[in-house]
Amino acid sequence: MTKKVEYWVKIPFGPIHPGLEEPEKFILTLDGERIVSVDVKLGYNLRGIQWIAMRRNYVQIMYLAERICGICSFSHNHTYVRAVEEMAGIEVPERAEYIRVIIGELERIHSHLLNLGVVGHDIGYDTVLHLTWLAREKVMDVLEAITGNRVNYSMMTIGGVRRDIEEKHKRLLLEMIKYYREVLPQIEDVFLHDSTIEARLRDSAIIPRKLAIEMGAVGPTGRGSGVKDDARWSERLGVYPDLGIKPVMPEDVTGEKARGDIYDRMAVRIGELWQSLELIEHALDQMPEGKIKTFPKDNVLVAKLKILGDGEGIGRYEAPRGELVHYVKGKKGRDGPVRWKMREPTFPNIFAIAKGLEGNQLADVVVGIASIDPCLSCTDRVAVIKDGKKFILTEKDLLRLSIKKTREINPDIKGDPTPAGVGCSRGVLL
Amino acid sequence: MTIKVPADQGNSQERKRLEKRIAQLCRFIGKSPWVFHVNSGSCNGCDIEIIAALTPRYDAERFGVKLVGSPRHADILIVTGPVTNQSLERVKLVYEQTPDPKVVIAVGACPTGGSVFYESPFTNAPLDNVIPVDVFVPGCPPRPEAILYGVVLALEKLAKMVKGEVPPEEGGE
């Protein structure tokens, strides 16, 4: 193999970067514009949630669980509550299950529309951002009407739901569904048939099925690569089976086999938007009357949990970004859990996309990362402590750091760059 | 000609002349505030509300607000998140890079008092002891209208500060 001299540049990507909404740091080794290898450095978002949880009781942790991530706050709350209910063996009334489904699907709609806009924004297509976010305001209004807050709606409590869905909320929901039945076809048309988006998203940042299974990719990222798994379906969660839930695969939306590129991930998200609308409709008309929580008062709840709380519980739920798992271990006589750990869908997806990005161009990095819809605030749970010894990484200047690094690691090209990425960026133009 | 207003300049007459010079030049900052968003470990509930403020329904662009990509171009620094230990250096760095007449807005409960992460040893929550903050917008997350109101307040404060009424160190009213 003739010795090819290549000039690599290492570009730190993040942590504060307009393209990425959260601080994460990808160190990209570039050969010209082609990415050779990606190294992920997390930890900018650590707030010590697990450590704080050791000092809180069951009810206080619900407020902590919901502030792990702003966009999927209901999913975290829902999974934590399920884990505690499984550990303590608490029954949930039928009506509360249906309300949980409705709020969960509303949050999925708002999170998917948000991600469609961000992906459109990342390829410079600002009109898509503005129009999808305008459409998203509709679901935010409905959520605010039902739960009182646009983001971080604490609807869940252990053993049921905090607020009920009255008659006027039902009318609002039906009217919203009618509104989305008109708007979604346009958004779907933009994302599936527009030439620019097709040119930018087809065959870029590909995650093959084998890599997706190895890296345990979940949610739209996994399903986009052909892994047929949806936590609500594989867990037979609550009332989802009788609402007719099944994982949305790219074949049902685009008609072709899943290729694992950004295009398929977007197609899965659009398919899920349609599915959420149907789920809400079925839930609305199958919802029985009855009470919405088993323990009316919270202090009664904490007292009961002190007695019942023994053993371990696993909660699994399909957050908008993928399968979310919470593990709670309780001991009798303690009003808080002994151990609480969560694993967010972004954690495996980040390492899957890091592998998937190799061989692509720099321009694909932001879109690739945005396509798995990273929620880094979920991913970092335990933070670091800086004690007396001040060890300041005196980086004089954020960008100057990259200059220093580039000059430091001026490429010693002894190792030959073997790009593991598959598929070259074939520009099919209009 | 970068005008550095020397805080404890000997003859205050020379300083007053400099300040008048700045005030005369800086009156346009109110008309075209360019915003740079700094996420220091936030749960991005506030970040999506900031971007929602730029989208059609709340539309901050009608005041000329524009989200820029580098701190060099920014006038307003919007900081969200409880300043985790790792982003502490980044926040200070970005603050130093922003050109001079600048305003810092802390959006959300986390920079104000560390909301639910108040006792965590890993966050140095009130943004005030990291960088001087001009406006705190409370709320978890604050509504887009509250963020826009915060921007307007910040611009008024900047205009007053530039005219010299509000001494830049203490917080003013």
Added chain:
Amino acid sequence: MSKEEEFVEIVKQKFPDVSVVIKENKWGRKRVWINVPRESFRDFMKFLREYDEDAHYSIAIGEDVGEAIDFSIHFLLKYEDAPAISLIVKTSVPKDDPVLPDISDIFPISLQFEREVMEMIGIDFENAPDKRRLFLPDDFPEGIYPLRLDDKGIPEEMVKNAGHPYLLRRGE
């Protein structure tokens, strides 16, 4: 014979010294809890890989239980048709020599979970390909493992307080 019982039969033949329990929660979801001694941990993982090629490694939990450290992993097997087998494999490691075999060649994603457990609880996975820190930045003091409950955990004076009124009254 549901999928769980069938799986448990196979496990019982291959690994006689493993304790297996099937628990069912209030709404009828069965989970298989398996306790594996440290020695047969690695070949149990190999067996899982053969049993289901697409096994999904979902979460790894490190836990400080007084004198030992528990390490449990949740797997999802046979999720092609509806109710998948939800399996939790538990092993425990004494505190004085917290060493576990590394399984990142069988499940590549487990490397990241191991890196996290290494820096948070202190279990050492020998011959793990990448022992760098995942979440903790480089200037984190060596000996401290944040999630430990004993002396190696976060000392009291590191607890900060961002001006919360009630905290002050409790005299902290």
Added chain:
Amino acid sequence: MKLIYAILGLVALYIYVSIMSLLFAGIDRKLVARMQRRIGPPILQPFYDFLKLVSKETIIPNTANFMFRAAPLLMLATTIALLAYTPLGFAPIFATKGDIIVFIYLLTLADFFLVVGVMSSGSPYGRIGASREVAMLVSREPAMMLGVFTVMWGISKLGVQKPFSLSSLYEHNIWELGPMAWVAGAILIYVFMAWLASEIEAGFFNIPEAEQEIAEGTLVEYSGRYLAIIKLAESMKEFIAASLVVAVLFPWQLDMPGIQGYIANLLIHTLKVFIVLFVAKTIFRTVTGRLKISQAVNLLWTRVFAASVIGALILAMGVSL
């Protein structure tokens, strides 16, 4: 004596074009916002941006050498020099034989100075932006040059005082060269529109300033006064590039004598430039997203250059028969 008039004319033109281009930038931002169902900033927003930027403190990275400071000024200087050769509804001030070559040379020189300034700033983001800018620059010029030279050659066939000069565009125009030229004209419209879009980096070609990927691309290091100068120079370059397209393809003018003639022609020309820029920039920016640099270069070579070659051939056949 004539020189003093020329310089005065140049200064007047400079003031006029800078105001008009900033005005158009405001209208453009307003229209794009309206198309995205937003209210959008006031029309005079670019003026406020410019004045605010002038009053801001300028930060110079200490790794940047003197070229970093000189580049914006040189860029503005080349753009002003460019004004002397641009056809603004009347023959350019220094119209000589073959001044089309000087025009294209100055146009590319302005971009070149920006690239040199960014490279000297030393930031890898800037370097990536600069390399993208050069890739775009190289791949868009040939298509335009081929188109302009063929049109000039066609017109000089009809007997013109100064062949190959931009002033000859106002004596005869492409549409008088017979029916074959009309077909060629249609193709050349596509070529020139694509060239204009890539010159002002709108829509598909908004790659060097791609703020998502590489943090504001080329302009990442500039701030304060230098940024203001670069923004002004860039919007003036937009106006000049559009006026070249208008002069070549839609050159119909009133022939009124004296000063009123100049002013009337100038106003008509400005209106035409606004329409062309509206199509090439506003609509294009709203409807399309950004391509990858490899796709953009691929598009410029395989589609735009090919069309330009075909157009030139048809025009040549039309003229020679």
